[in-house]
Amino acid sequence: MIVTTPQKPTPEQTEYARGLAEELGARFVPRKQDSLLLLKAKHEDVRLLVADDRGLRYYEDSEAPLYFHPSMAYVRVKRMRKGEGDPLIAVTGCQPGDTVVDCTAGLGSDSIVFAYAVGPEGSVTALESERVLYTVVREGLRTYRTQHEDVNEALRRIAMRLTDHLDYLKRLPDKSVDIVYFDPMFRQPVHDSSALSPLRALANGAALGEASIREALRVARKCVALKEHADSGEFERLGFESRHRNKIAYGVIIKA
Known part of the structure; x- marks a missing residue:
């Protein structure tokens, strides 16, 4: 490279x-x-x-580069700033002060939403196994500026880790975080998107394993959540109750 x-x-x-x-x-x-x-x-x-x-831009076979941008996460957070709800925050019961582990950070969109929701008293750790993607997103979270200082602060609070999520979860004590979240790369895209093509080419495309869910349930105090294509069958395979069904759905396992 x-x-x-x-x-x-x-x-x-x-x-x-x-x-x-x-x-x-x-x-x-x-x-x-x-x-x-x-x-x-x-x-x-x-x-x-x-x-x-402009930050880091990664080119491979495509002319379109991979780069960090809050994109829809910024739109969602701006709605939250107005007092509106967010489906991910609602299904997970995320509250200020919670600790969250985002096991599949990707471009960091859901980590940004979590970081705003948990506030300065909480914490979000975002895991990414692919080194180039990790570097692009880490540097973007460190330097990107929006017009809202509280959103900028939320970006800076996210702790990126270059690691496989299963290895990371295995090292955590029982009931040591509030929410464990997974957003694996969809096997089949919901729709064609040239903006997501560079990410799809670079990201880890491995299916989510049952061992990861077991470790997440051991570690989580409140819930384990999964974002997937509504008709993918992954919720049933991995034991999640599907909620907020649309083209993209969230599944959750609530801890007793």
């Missing part, structure tokens, strides 16, 4: 890109005046990470 900068980088941008290349085990390549396509061709590598003022 190549890590590069804008065509006219500042010394700080160059140093930042070099540090990312070292972290990712990638090659730092000075951009000079090369286009991204020429850079790929010169170095015979389709994997390219660009570090500039």
Whole structure:
């Protein structure tokens, strides 16, 4: 993989890109005046990470890059700021002060909603097993700014961890967090989306295993929740009660 900068980088941008290349085990390549396509061709590598003022943008086979943006999470949080409810927060019973483990962070959308809901007294840990995706989202959560300072604070409160969720859950004590959440990559997309294509190509596509659910139930005090395609059959397979059914549904197992 190549890590590069804008065509006219500042010394700080160059140093930042070099540090990312070292972290990712990638090659730092000075951009000079090369286009991204020429850079790929010169170095015979389709994997390219660009570090500039817009954040990190990761290119692979697609011309559309993978990058961090709160997207619909920001819309949901703005509704919450107005006192409106959110289906995920409702089905999990999430409250200020809760501790949440998001086992499949992806682009961090649901982690952002949880982080706003639990507030400064709570905590959200977001797990991601794919290194490039983890780095893009971690840096986005660290630097992205919205027009609302309380939303920015929620982004900064999310603790990203580069790890397999089953390994992480196994290390946690019994009943040590309030909510454990899963949003695995859908086997079949709900609809075609060019925006999600880069994520689908990079994210971990493995099916959620029963061992993960057992560990989550051991660790959770309040509930374990799952987001899935409404007709996928995963709720039944894994023992969840399906709620808020639409094209996308949430399932929950409430702890007694």
